[in-house]
Amino acid sequence: xxxxxxxxxxxxxxxxxxxxxxxxxxxxxxxxxxxxxxxxxxxxxxxxxxxxxxxxxxxxxxxxxxxxxxxxxxxxxxxxxxxxxxxxxxxxxxxxxxxxxxxxxxxxxxxxxxxxxxxxxxxxxxxxxxxxxxxxxxxxxxxxxxxxxxxxxxxxxxxxxxxxxxxxxxxxxxxxx
Amino acid sequence: xxxxxxxxxxxxxxxxxxxxxxxxxxxxxxxxxxxxxxxxxxxxxxxxxxxxxxxxxxxxxxxxxxxxxxxxxxxxxxxxxxxxxxxxxxxxxxxxxxxxxxxxxxxxxxxxxxxxxxxxxxxxxxxxxxxxxxxxxxxxxxxxxxxxxxxxxxxxxxxxxxxxxxxxxxxxxxxxxxxxxxxxxxxxxxxxxxxxxxxxxxxxxxxxxxxxxxxxxxxxxxxxxxxxxxxxxxxxxxxxxxxxxxxxxxxxxxxxxxxxxxxxxxxxxxxxxxxxxxxxxxxxxxxxxxxxxxxxxxxxxxxxxxxxxxxxxxxxxxxxxxxxxxxxxxxxxxxxxxxxxxxxxxxxxxxxxxxxxxx
Numbered sequence: 001x002x003x004x005x006x007x008x009x010x011x012x013x014x015x016x017x018x019x020x021x022x023x024x025x026x027x028x029x030x031x032x033x034x035x036x037x038x039x040x041x042x043x044x045x046x047x048x049x050x051x052x053x054x055x056x057x058x059x060x061x062x063x064x065x066x067x068x069x070x071x072x073x074x075x076x077x078x079x080x081x082x083x084x085x086x087x088x089x090x091x092x093x094x095x096x097x098x099x100x101x102x103x104x105x106x107x108x109x110x111x112x113x114x115x116x117x118x119x120x121x122x123x124x125x126x127x128x129x130x131x132x133x134x135x136x137x138x139x140x141x142x143x144x145x146x147x148x149x150x151x152x153x154x155x156x157x158x159x160x161x162x163x164x165x166x167x168x169x170x171x172x173x174x175x176x177x
Numbered sequence: 178x179x180x181x182x183x184x185x186x187x188x189x190x191x192x193x194x195x196x197x198x199x200x201x202x203x204x205x206x207x208x209x210x211x212x213x214x215x216x217x218x219x220x221x222x223x224x225x226x227x228x229x230x231x232x233x234x235x236x237x238x239x240x241x242x243x244x245x246x247x248x249x250x251x252x253x254x255x256x257x258x259x260x261x262x263x264x265x266x267x268x269x270x271x272x273x274x275x276x277x278x279x280x281x282x283x284x285x286x287x288x289x290x291x292x293x294x295x296x297x298x299x300x301x302x303x304x305x306x307x308x309x310x311x312x313x314x315x316x317x318x319x320x321x322x323x324x325x326x327x328x329x330x331x332x333x334x335x336x337x338x339x340x341x342x343x344x345x346x347x348x349x350x351x352x353x354x355x356x357x358x359x360x361x362x363x364x365x366x367x368x369x370x371x372x373x374x375x376x377x378x379x380x381x382x383x384x385x386x387x388x389x390x391x392x393x394x395x396x397x398x399x400x401x402x403x404x405x406x407x408x409x410x411x412x413x414x415x416x417x418x419x420x421x422x423x424x425x426x427x428x429x430x431x432x433x434x435x436x437x438x439x440x441x442x443x444x445x446x447x448x449x450x451x452x453x454x455x456x457x458x459x460x461x462x463x464x465x466x467x468x469x470x471x472x473x474x475x476x477x478x479x480x481x482x483x484x485x486x487x488x489x490x491x492x493x494x495x496x497x498x499x500x501x502x503x504x505x506x507x508x509x510x511x512x513x514x515x516x517x518x519x520x521x522x523x524x525x526x527x528x529x530x531x532x533x534x535x536x
Binding site: 015017018022025026028029030031032035041044045047048049051052055056061063067070073074077080103104107108110112115116118121131132133134135137142145146147148 | 182183185187188189190192193194195196197198200201202204205206207208214215217218401403428430431432457458459460462
């Protein structure tokens with residue numbers, strides 16, 4: 001079954017198509033939710049609510065962008081809602097943000113599991129900004145709007161995240177810029 | 178390449194897959210059947226774990242104490258495993274099948290007094306089941322019927338449900354024709370009634386059907402950029418000037434529209450300003466970029482109904498409100514209201530088809 005057929009089936013409310021879409025997408029989307037939410041119960045809530053919205057809002061997907069990307073945005077949004085509800089987003093240690101190119105060579109030799117563990121060890125606030133910027137590709141102004149913080153806080157939390165990642169690896173690289 | 182330093186992180190995340198919890202799909206199905214947003218799963222926090230442990234120890238002690246009296250028939254059922262998601266015992270019944278009402282075109286009886294308007298002659302449709310009549314403006318029916326089928330359906334939440342249906346009594350169903358058909362014309366073919374059911378309209382010149390389906394309302398519905406899909410296309414500022422300004426909008430992706438205002442002078446295009454309507458988080462913004470100033474001004478959607486959208490930025494030094502008033506299918510009025518504006522600047526625009534310059 002092609003993706004288009006799957007979407008059409010889901011739009012008609014066909015349960016088998018919905019289940020097939022879920023089976024295909026859920027592992028990736030659950031990984032997205034887990035990226036933002038430490039507790040599995042929270043990640044499950046984001047996944048369940050996210051898919052509920054996917055199925056009930058599918059008519060709003062115009063088909064102009066990637067379907068996977070559309071679902072991913074919904075999952076990220078749901079995860080952020082849960083973080084906000086849990087009051088988990090705190091942005092401690094604000095530093096003066098500078099426009100410098102981040103030096104992330106320290107990650108070059110790491111495996112996927114090591115990268116995941118490293119990023120997971122960051123505090124919720126800067127980890128969320130890091131994931132939104134570095135992984136999802138949002139701009140600072142978009143992140144600022146999504147998290148209701150200033151652009152400067154978004155930038156400084158990103159720098160803080162990179163600095164903490166380096167510290168955790170115990171490696172010392174000169175600051176770029 | 179702004180994000181290139183993070184390529185390793187991004188690729189690693191994109192490769193990652195995790196097996197979702199076993200009960201997740203069941204919860205989704207249950208929510209789809211009930212039409213309710215999934216409630217949060219029971220959390221297994223430290224206090225819950227502690228209380229579970231206490232219950233387990235107490236149960237074990239009781240079991241041990243009563244061991245000699247326990248028969249096979251009286252066996253105590255185990256406490257639910259804390260490692261498995263708990264499936265709620267209450268199963269919500271499946272929704273009733275969607276019902277469809279057929280309406281047949283009729284001449285409007287003279288007994289129908291509202292909301293006939295001389296300016297907008299109405300066509301009546303009769304539904305034998307209700308012995309009632311629904312009246313529609315044929316021009317708006319035309320607009321609804323000829324609307325692009327693929328046009329995204331606008332979220333029903335934007336519509337004030339109470340304005341749509343007027344149920345006079347048990348057996349007669351009247352629609353406020355002018356309001357109703359305005360809604361239909363705007364939203365392609367979907368509108369809602371007060372109990373959150375969604376009605377789909379399929380209309381042709383001689384008959385129409387209304388089919389009812391479950392709603393897709395969510396409690397924290399964010400405004401959608403789709404609200405403004407009607408803007409897509411080119412609009413010319415009304416006036417006598419042959420080189421009238423053109424405002425042009427197009428869909429950028431599922432979350433934003435981009436637009437620009439420009440003059441065409443001797444074949445050259447002079448862009449005066451560019452705009453975006455963008456869904457960011459749970460808000461919708463009208464973002465105005467004055468091309469000369471290299472500066473963006475952001476106006477948050479403050480209020481919306483299908484005929485009027487008000488964007489606001491209380492701290493802006495220029496306009497603080499941008500208002501789009503939709504007038505029928507092919508006109509709108511834009512208004513910029515400043516802090517000290519007593520007479521807001523209004524611009525009237527009409528939809529135009531621009532010549533294809535690509536050939």
